[in-house]
Amino acid sequence: MSTDQKSVIAAALSWLGTQTDDNPFVIIQHAETRKFVQFAGSARETLLLDLPYQTLSEPEFYRAVKMFRELGISGEEHDTYDRPDGNVVGQQFTFNMAFDSVDEAALTAQRVFREIYEYPADCPLEIIKS
Numbered sequence: 021m022s023t024d025q026k027s028v029i030a031a032a033l034s035w036l037g038t039q040t041d042d043n044p045f046v047i048i049q050h051a052e053t054r055k056f057v058q059f060a061g062s063a064r065e066t067l068l069l070d071l072p073y074q075t076l077s078e079p080e081f082y083r084a085v086k087m088f089r090e091l092g093i094s095g096e097e098h099d100t101y102d103r104p105d106g107n108v109v110g111q112q113f114t115f116n117m118a119f120d121s122v123d124e125a126a127l128t129a130q131r132v133f134r135e136i137y138e139y140p141a142d143c144p145l146e147i148i149k150s
Contacts (some may be wrong), residue, residue: 022098025089025130025141025145026126026146027061028145029048029125029130030107031059032048034122034150036059036067037060037061037062037063039061039063041062043060044061044149044150045058045060046059046148046149048146048147048148049145050139050145051145057070057071057072057124058070059129067122068117068118068119069125069129069132070114071084071115076116080136080137083136084132087090087135087136093116133145140141
């Protein structure tokens with residue numbers, strides 16, 4: 021994927037924007053470490069980047085705060101549920117960012133891997149669609 025990483029990410033995010041099923045998502049992950057950034061969205065919903073803090077090491081968390089703050093985004097705490105429309109079972113702190121542009125979303129995903137995870141620009145990534 022390293023040769024045209026942004027195009028591959030953008031294609032996966034474009035696919036997400038055509039989905040009509042409930043709760044489709046795309047996960048972009050580092051092939052070796054499984055560090056990831058995920059996106060939700062559909063033909064009816066805005067493209068949303070989601071980076072949960074629980075998956076980040078302490079240094080990664082502080083780099084995420086810095087990067088998202090530069091983008092005008094602060095992390096948010098959300099309730100977690102045992103099932104959709106179920107009971108609250110905990111809290112989750114996430115970095116969320118909505119996008120109108122697939123290209124901007126793809127560039128931001130690449131920034132996550134470079135600036136938060138500190139991987140090289142040509143790091144091997146995998147795309148998971150569901």
